[in-house]
Amino acid sequence: MIKLRTAEERDVNSLKELFKEVFNENDEALELFFNRIFKPEICYVCYERDELIAMAYIIPSTVNGRKAGYLYAVATKDEFRGAGIMKGLIHYALSITAQEICVTLPASDSLYDYYRKLGFKELTSNTAELSRAQLEKLAKPYEVCELVVGGYCGIRNRVLKDNFLFWNNDFINYAFEYNALYGAKIIKNNYGYAVAYDEGEYCYVTEFICDDKNAPYLITDLLSEFKSDKFKFHLSPNQKFIKSEAQRYAMVKSITGYKPDTIYLGLGLE
Numbered sequence: 143m144i145k146l147r148t149a150e151e152r153d154v155n156s157l158k159e160l161f162k163e164v165f166n167e168n169d170e171a172l173e174l175f176f177n178r179i180f181k182p183e184i185c186y187v188c189y190e191r192d193e194l195i196a197m198a199y200i201i202p203s204t205v206n207g208r209k210a211g212y213l214y215a216v217a218t219k220d221e222f223r224g225a226g227i228m229k230g231l232i233h234y235a236l237s238i239t240a241q242e243i244c245v246t247l248p249a250s251d252s253l254y255d256y257y258r259k260l261g262f263k264e265l266t267s268n269t270a271e272l273s274r275a276q277l278e279k280l281a282k283p284y285e286v287c288e289l290v291v292g293g294y295c296g297i298r299n300r301v302l303k304d305n306f307l308f309w310n311n312d313f314i315n316y317a318f319e320y321n322a323l324y325g326a327k328i329i330k331n332n333y334g335y336a337v338a339y340d341e342g343e344y345c346y347v348t349e350f351i352c353d354d355k356n357a358p359y360l361i362t363d364l365l366s367e368f369k370s371d372k373f374k375f376h377l378s379p380n381q382k383f384i385k386s387e388a389q390r391y392a393m394v395k396s397i398t399g400y401k402p403d404t405i406y407l408g409l410g411l412e
Contacts, residue, residue: 144227146234149185149197156194157185164217171323178316186235188218188227195222196231200239204308208400211241212307214411232260242398245307245405247391257393265405267391268377270384274365277373280384281365282358290332297334298351298408302378306406317409321348329363336364337409345370349408350377357383378406 149157154176161167161175179201188196196218200211213235218228236244246262248254254264291297293311309317318328321337326348329336334352338345345368352360364373377386392407 143191144230145189146231147187147189148238149182149187151182153182153185153187153194154180157187157197160194160197160217160219161215163219165215168323171320174316174320174323179313186231188231190222195219196227198228198231198235200235200241200244202241205243205245205306205402205405206304208243209241210307210405211239211244212407212411213244213246216246229260236395236397239397242400243394243396243402243405245392245394245407247407248393254390254393257395260395262393262395264390265392265394265407266388267406268379268381268386269389270375270377270386272373272375272384274371274373277361277365280358281362283362284359287332289330291330294330294335294351297353301334301351301353301381302406302408303380305402305404306378306408309409314409317411320411327367329360329367331360331363333359336360338364338368340368340370343371345373347373347375350375350381351408354381354383376408378408379404 158172158176161172184199184201186198186200187194198216199214201214203210203212213232216228216232245265246257248257294314295309295311298314299308318337322328326337326339329338333356335349336347336351337349338347345364347364350360375384375386379388392405394405
């Protein structure tokens, strides 16, 4: 017998096991998530008798002051896939969530079609690719001083302005730690921050938060941390310090009818 419900504390061990089984999650990252982010009310589960067979999380946030949720860690046990169980769980979760919109970052191209069938629409994100030489022309040295920024939430809000998934300082610090566990370098200065991965020839900058006028200083720090020949940036549409192009990035579903033109994710947990 299939049963859908909101998670309870007694589900934690089973949830951790499913996390590891489906995502091969790093133990330290798993404990970080359950210690810092997990609450039973943000998790939706499907049981067959006494066995957890599927889970989905909707992490609360806001977009333009409206309630939004980030659909994350959607997982079904291998032997139960293809039976429509996750479709039912997501419909259940969205029917009882307090959020007005739900956004998610599909883990593969094929999942865009899956979410489209559930009523999700594609979102675009701006990307740019520059050579090291091009970045060196933009960079400006500056006098390094002791960090005085109490939190990067305020800088992020000022830079992104609107149409972005809001995260508070606690979540931003969690995301820094989570990404670092998977090899990211977190570059911080008093002007902003960047989250970037070294992939050999390429450096992937998954979030670059800095006012355009101060971007050259953060680029200086980026170049000092990475020796890559090419740099790929994920940016919001209103970041103009380099030319960027829109490409498919995530998906959104309106639950109450609220439909912003675009939503920048950033710091999404993949």
